[in-house]
Amino acid sequence: MSATTHHTIVNLPDQSTAELPKRNYLNNEHGLLSWLLTGDHKRIGILYLISITFFFFLGGAFAGLIRLELLTPQPDLVASDTYNKFFTMHGLIMIFLFLVPSVPATIGNFLIPIMIGAKDLAFPKINLLSWYLYLGGALFTLIALVQGGVDTGWTFTTPLSTHYLNTHVITAATGVFIVGFSSIFTGLNFIVTIHRMRAPGMTWFRMPLFVWSNYAASILMVLGTPVLAITIVLVALERTLGIGVFDPTKGGDPLLFQHLFWFYSHPAVYIMILPGMGVISEVISTFSRKRVFGYTAVAFSSVAIALFGFFVWAHHMFIMGVSNYSALVFSLLTMLVAVPSAIKVFNWAFTLQKGSITFETPMLYAFAFIGLFTIGGLTGVFLGSLGMDIHLTETYFIVAHFHYVMVGGMLMAFLAGIHFWWPKMTGRMYPESVSKLSAVVSFIGFNLTFMPQFILGYLGMPRRYHAYPAEYQVLNVLSTAGATVLGVGFLMPLIYLAWSLKYGAIAGNNPWQATGLEWQIQSPPLTENFIEVPIVDHEAYDYEWLEHKTANEVTTVG
Amino acid sequence: MSEHDQYHDPSNVINPEHAEHHVVQPITYIAVFGTLLLGTLITVLAADVDMGVFNPIIALGIASFKAVVVILFFMHVKWQSKLIKMTVGAGFFTFLVLITMTLSDYISRSWGLW
Amino acid sequence: MDNAIATHPHEHAEHHEHVALPQHRHHFETEQQQREAGSFGMWLFLLTEIMFFGGMFFAYLLYRNWYNPAFVAASNQLNVKEGAINTVILIASGFFMALGVWAAEVRKQKLLVIFLVLTTIFGFAFLGVKADEYHEKYEKHHIPGASFDIREFVNPPIDAKTGQPDQKPMSPDMAQKTQLFFFLYFAMTGMHAFHMILGLGILFWLIWRANRGEFSAGYVAPIENFGLYWHFVDIVWLFLFPLLYLINRHPLK
16 A cells, blocks of 8 residues: 555545435434434434443542542541542442443444444344443442442452441442443344344455454453352342351352452453554544554454453452462463553554554544553553562552553543544534644643652552652642643533534535445434445455545546 | 355355254254253262262263253254354353363462461 | 445345245344344353353352362252252253244244243242242251351261261361351352243243244244243253252262
8 A cells, every 4th residue: 555655645525515414313203202212223322422421520520539639648628438439439430330331332332333334233122221221220320329429449349348338339239230231231232243234245354443342342241241240249148148158257258259350350441441442443544544554463452352351360369369379370361461452552553654644633532542551551561560569559550550541541542433433423523623632631631640640659659548648749739730631631522522513514424534334324324324235345444445436436426 | 255255145144153044853852851851860879879079070070961962952052053152162161261260379379388 | 325335236135935024123134134143142141141150150169179078068958859850840841942942943833832831830840849948948047147057067966777977067167168058059049040030931921922923923033042041041050950969968878
């Protein structure tokens, strides 16, 4: 492709002539019931988008309260157990109600059937059920919150959660249990859809990488989540009936809880990050107008991450008394996960090389992702090595590490995806300049928030305390200031995206000149996606095919 | 894969994810039913004999054999596509990962401590 | 609209000989695709069930090795006769379910209803025997909790014929661990019974629909997929029976 670089600079279409299609999935049916009882994967994706946005800002509010308390060394804003409730609710909401469903249930729901040329997901009713289960679980979490909160930490660590706390653990656990099934059903639906519903000619290696990465994440959802479910059931039974399976006084082993919990919760971080990686592959390719470098390697690295994800969970337990020999094995396996992650990062970098790069907002978020995810991933290697881990674990270093992966990685990818596919979802463009500003503000705010936390953790500030020695104050003030900037960076998209629903420029079918099947249909799409079943005769990211197709169209119209 | 095949495959028929539908006859089910009852009888009888370490191995062996028979014939996996066979395998594989990796901790916890 | 990348040259070639079933949903191109998608989805759901029970099976494996004497003694308190009868009942129930799938395939409506009813009856028989066993545990104070009694494990009753205790006495500390066994017994069989109850509920619904002839005109997916679920529940029991009831019966005899 590099030989024909001058050809591949595709001009963006003139959007002033674009019109909103008369009939689309948004106006096909009217009324609240037509949304609440819909089987349309696109509408369910939108329903999910609205719900998770609400919970994102709720969880964000708790983050703000945490940072406010840590502004001063003294425990002056709230009592210590209230602070415990803050970080617990922040973790529960952000992980189970935002990060896990974020990209798959919104963007994935909306796009996977279109990307593989299907009319809908394989099981539309189960898809709707999964949204209602999400709402049910969210309701329980909110009830726990209103009743006075939970202070176990999002990990429900035994025996703390079973014996020592007098808060609403059961209610919150029920919420997590139900949300787990919502995630299982989403994953199940994706796997069946990707296997059975592909359009003619859509072979595995012609699928967009977004589909591959969601497929890998779905495998983790289906195989991992039930282990969390049974663990939570056992915790609830232990708490209510005192059954003793995690209780040392009765012969149980609290570490068994850790093993079962992290058997899900480590793969869960890959459930969160993999779909985000898929978004980045799409965005990088589109805005460098090049095929993703090493397509096959990137596709298989998603599956490899999913597979390795099941072999590394005990690195969360190095200081908890697991066997030294076992810890050694888990540490080595943890290093292995770095390989497929690095394959992805290097391949994105090579995709950019000699591409015709443009800097639209999704691309800015994607750049933020690559840098921040790499920092988050590399600090993960520190934490995976046994000696370093003893010094760094349970400090702010670990907090900074997973926020670099989850917020710097996943949230940036989510925002990249939302901006990238916003024209497809709504038919309208977001305002470009203000959104670029918001991407930059988020990036600066993010680094200001979490970079000081790496240093704090290295200096030894433990996590989960609401007071700290006065020496740490400067860095904490920086972090809190950064959180404020970050908050602004996240509020801006909420406002201007809502604004664009009514006042945004009409997008047209393919505002980015991207190659995916979703860009070849109208925006917003029809309820049935395609008028005729598409036949795929080209690979993903084939910009010459696109150019050829566009050229032909002009001749026919002329 | 030839270019032509790809245009003529509305339900992904040419790939290993598909298998021709097969109706299993009652005679097969009766044979399976008999096998399962026999297996149950042997398990109960074997438990009464003291074979030391082999007792649980035999009990689990028979249980696994019965499970495989049920999966292959009652659940039709014998006649299913490779995809379904792999799916069943994946489930048991992940369960084995859970067991072996967790046991690697429990087994070696006291090593070097005596 | 430029969404037609190319038209499908053989779009309706598949439908030449039979009329589309009313249950054929629009987003599947062929009924076969729909059927295979359904059964694949069911299998994926069963994977989650494997992992769900897997957590408990691992807990059992661990504690059985840690507290083997307690687990042996506690296991010997279970009623093998009822356990074995229940195994046979459940296998029979699964057998009739399999026949039910066949009856639906060959479109015999009456036979299908009969087999489904038999499946249900054996399912209830299993739960009945199970309830009797639970009742026995209640009478013997083997339900974990405040009323749990370890006396008979510390001081086993003397056998009238031999004048010896019928099993080796245990230290109170180890005897306490029998409670862990009984907890796992109740959690695992209880979770299994819960799946049976759910299944029986669905069976009533399927019988009602089968009676209206919904599954005897070529649309067998619900029967087939429910069969998969029912057989999976059987398989769980096939492992539970030897693991819980038959750890080490011979010291008794």
